[in-house]
Amino acid sequence: MRIAILGFGSVGRGIARSILAKNLDITVTGLADSRSGIIDPAGIDLAAALARKENGGPCGGPDVTPGDVVAKADYDVLVEVTPTNVDDGEPALGHIRGALRRQKHVVTSNKGPIALAYPELRALAETNGVFLKYEATVCGAIPLIHAMQEGLAGNTISRLYGVFNGTCNYILTRMGEDSLTYEQALAEARELGYAEADPTYDVEGIDAGIKLVILANTILDMQTTLDDVERTGITLLTPEALRLAEDQDCTIRLIGEIVPEAGVLRVSPRIVAKEHPLVVEGTLNAVTVETDLAGDLTFIGKGAGSTETASAVIGDLLYIRERHVQGS
Amino acid sequence: MKLEMRDRPGQLVAALQPISAVGGNIIAVIHQRETPAATEALDVQIVLELPEGRLSRLLELLREQGVNVVRIDEERLLYECTLIMIGHLMHTDLSDTVGRIDTTGSAEVTELSLVMPAISSPSSARITIRSTTRTEMKKAIRILRSVAEQKNLLIIEPLEDT
Numbered sequence: 001m002r003i004a005i006l007g008f009g010s011v012g013r014g015i016a017r018s019i020l021a022k023n024l025d026i027t028v029t030g031l032a033d034s035r036s037g038i039i040d041p042a043g044i045d046l047a048a049a050l051a052r053k054e055n056g057g058p059c060g061g062p063d064v065t066p067g068d069v070v071a072k073a074d075y076d077v078l079v080e081v082t083p084t085n086v087d088d089g090e091p092a093l094g095h096i097r098g099a100l101r102r103q104k105h106v107v108t109s110n111k112g113p114i115a116l117a118y119p120e121l122r123a124l125a126e127t128n129g130v131f132l133k134y135e136a137t138v139c140g141a142i143p144l145i146h147a148m149q150e151g152l153a154g155n156t157i158s159r160l161y162g163v164f165n166g167t168c169n170y171i172l173t174r175m176g177e178d179s180l181t182y183e184q185a186l187a188e189a190r191e192l193g194y195a196e197a198d199p200t201y202d203v204e205g206i207d208a209g210i211k212l213v214i215l216a217n218t219i220l221d222m223q224t225t226l227d228d229v230e231r232t233g234i235t236l237l238t239p240e241a242l243r244l245a246e247d248q249d250c251t252i253r254l255i256g257e258i259v260p261e262a263g264v265l266r267v268s269p270r271i272v273a274k275e276h277p278l279v280v281e282g283t284l285n286a287v288t289v290e291t292d293l294a295g296d297l298t299f300i301g302k303g304a305g306s307t308e309t310a311s312a313v314i315g316d317l318l319y320i321r322e323r324h325v326q327g328s
Numbered sequence: 329m330k331l332e333m334r335d336r337p338g339q340l341v342a343a344l345q346p347i348s349a350v351g352g353n354i355i356a357v358i359h360q361r362e363t364p365a366a367t368e369a370l371d372v373q374i375v376l377e378l379p380e381g382r383l384s385r386l387l388e389l390l391r392e393q394g395v396n397v398v399r400i401d402e403e404r405l406l407y408e409c410t411l412i413m414i415g416h417l418m419h420t421d422l423s424d425t426v427g428r429i430d431t432t433g434s435a436e437v438t439e440l441s442l443v444m445p446a447i448s449s450p451s452s453a454r455i456t457i458r459s460t461t462r463t464e465m466k467k468a469i470r471i472l473r474s475v476a477e478q479k480n481l482l483i484i485e486p487l488e489d490t
C-alpha cells in the first residue's frame with residue numbers, strides 16, 4: 001500500500017517510525033510539512049527524512065508544497081496529520097477534498113475537518129468509492145470509533161460519557177493527590193509537555209467538546225457544532241473543592257457527555273465516585289458507552305502520544321488495505 | 329418507607345420477591361417481638377427504598393401473594409444529591425442561595441460544608457439537597473444552576489443523571 005503523509009510532527013513521525021520498525025509493507029510516496037515536501041513514487045527514505053527533521057531541518061525540498069503532494073503524488077491513501085483548526089478546518093479540509101476527488105482514501109487525526117464537514121466529506125468519499133477514516137481524532141489510541149461503528153453496530157446508544165482530555169485529567173489528578181492549586185498543576189503539566197504554552201484549547205473544554213461533536217455527528221446521527229456543546233472548563237477549580245469531594249470518596253473529573261435522545265452535549269467538571277471506572281489517573285482517557293444490547297462498556301487507554309496516535313492511524317490504514325486496496 | 333405485616337409462616341419470603349420485582353431495595357427486616365405468641369403471628373417491619381410510583385404495584389403484588397400489609401409508613405425526601413459550588417459564596421449571600429432551594433417546599437438543603445481559604449479568594453462548598461421526588465430534585469438543581477449563573481458561581485454536579 002502506498003501512502004502520502006501531510007504533517008511530519010509528533011503523529012506523522014510516529015507513523016513513520018512504526019512503519020520502519022514493524023515492516024508493515026507500507027510505502028510512503030509523498031510527504032510534506034509546513035515548509036517543504038518530497039514526492040518519490042519508488043518510496044521515500046523515511047529514516048533519512050526523520051533524521052533531517054530531528055536535526056531541525058525540513059522533511060523535504062522547498063519546491064514541493066502539501067498541495068503538490070495531494071494532487072500529484074502516486075498514493076492509495078492520504079494520511080492527513082497536520083494541526084487542528086477548529087474554525088474552518090483549513091488547509092487540511094481542502095487537502096482532504098482534493099484527495100477524495102482523486103479517488104484516494106483518506107485517514108486523518110485532524111479533528112477540524114471531521115467536526116466541521118463530515119457529512120460533505122463522507123458523501124464525497126462515497127461518490128468516489130473510497131474510505132474516509134478518522135479513528136485517531138477521538139481518544140488517541142483507544143479504538144472507540146471502530147468499536148462503536150463495527151463491534152457495537154446494532155446497538156442503540158443511550159448515553160456516552162467520559163474523560164476525553166488527558167491534559168485536564170492530569171491537572172485534576174494532581175490537584176486531588178497533592179492539593180496543588182490549578183496554577184501549580186498546570187505549570188507542572190507544561191513542564192512535562194502535557195500542556196501547551198496556551199492551554200485554552202484543553203482547559204476550557206474545547207478539545208473535549210470537539211470530540212463530542214465528532215462522535216455525535218459521525219456515529220450518533222446528530223447534527224451539531226461546537227456551539228451546541230454546553231461547556232465549562234476547569235480553570236476555576238480549587239483544591240478545596242477536590243478535598244470536599246474526596247471527603248466523600250469522590251473526586252472531580254472533566255467529563256464530556258452526550259445524551260442523544262435529549263440532544264445534550266456537555267463538557268463540565270463533575271463529581272465522580274473514586275471507584276468509578278472513569279476515574280483514571282494522569283493523562284489517560286476513559287469513555288463509558290451505555291447501550292441497549294451490550295450493556296455498559298468502558299474503554300480506557302492513552303488519549304495522545306506519538307506512537308499511540310500512530311497506532312490508531314495505522315489501524316485505519318490496515319482496515320482500508322484489507323477491504324479495498326489492490327496490489328499491495 | 330416501612331411496611332408492616334403479620335409474620336405468618338412463609339409470608340416474609342412471599343413479601344421479598346415482589347419488592348425486588350418492582351425495583352425496591354430492602355434496607356432492614358425487623359421482627360416485632362412484643363406481639364403475644366398466642367396469636368401465632370409476629371409483626372414484621374420491612375424498611376425499604378422504592379423507586380417513585382411503584383408503591384401501588386407493589387401492594388397489588390403483595391396482595392396476590394397473600395401478604396397482609398398492616399401499615400405503610402412513607403418517608404419523605406428519598407432523593408439526595410450532593411453538589412459542589414465554587415465562587416464568592418459569602419459575598420453573594422450564601423443563605424439566600426440555600427433559601428431559594430428551601431422555599432420550593434419539596435426540596436431542601438440538608439447539609440452544607442464550606443471552606444474559605446482567604447477573604448479575597450473564592451470559597452468552595454459541598455451542598456446536599458434532599459427532595460421528595462425526582463422531578464423536584466431536577467427542579468431544585470435547575471434553580472441552583474440559575475442562581476449560580478446570576479451570582480457567577482461554578483456548580484459541579486455529580487456524574488450520575490440528576
Ligand SMILES: NC(=O)c1ccc[n+]([C@@H]2O[C@H](COP(=O)([O-])OP(=O)(O)OC[C@H]3O[C@@H](n4cnc5c(N)ncnc54)[C@H](OP(=O)(O)O)[C@@H]3O)[C@@H](O)[C@H]2O)c1
Pocket residue numbers: 006007008009010011012032033034035066081082083084091109110111136137140303304305306309
Ligand atoms: N499528538 C497527539 O498525541 C495527537 C493525538 C490525537 C490527535 N492529534 C491530532 O493530530 C494532528 C497532528 O498532531 P501533532 O501532535 O503531530 O502536531 P505537531 O507535532 O504540531 O505537527 C504538525 C505537523 O504538521 C505540519 N504542518 C503544519 N501546517 C501544515 C500545512 N499547512 N501543511 C502541511 N503540513 C503542515 C507541521 O510542519 P512543521 O514540522 O514544518 O512545523 C508539523 O510537521 C493534529 O490535528 C492533532 O490535533 C494529535
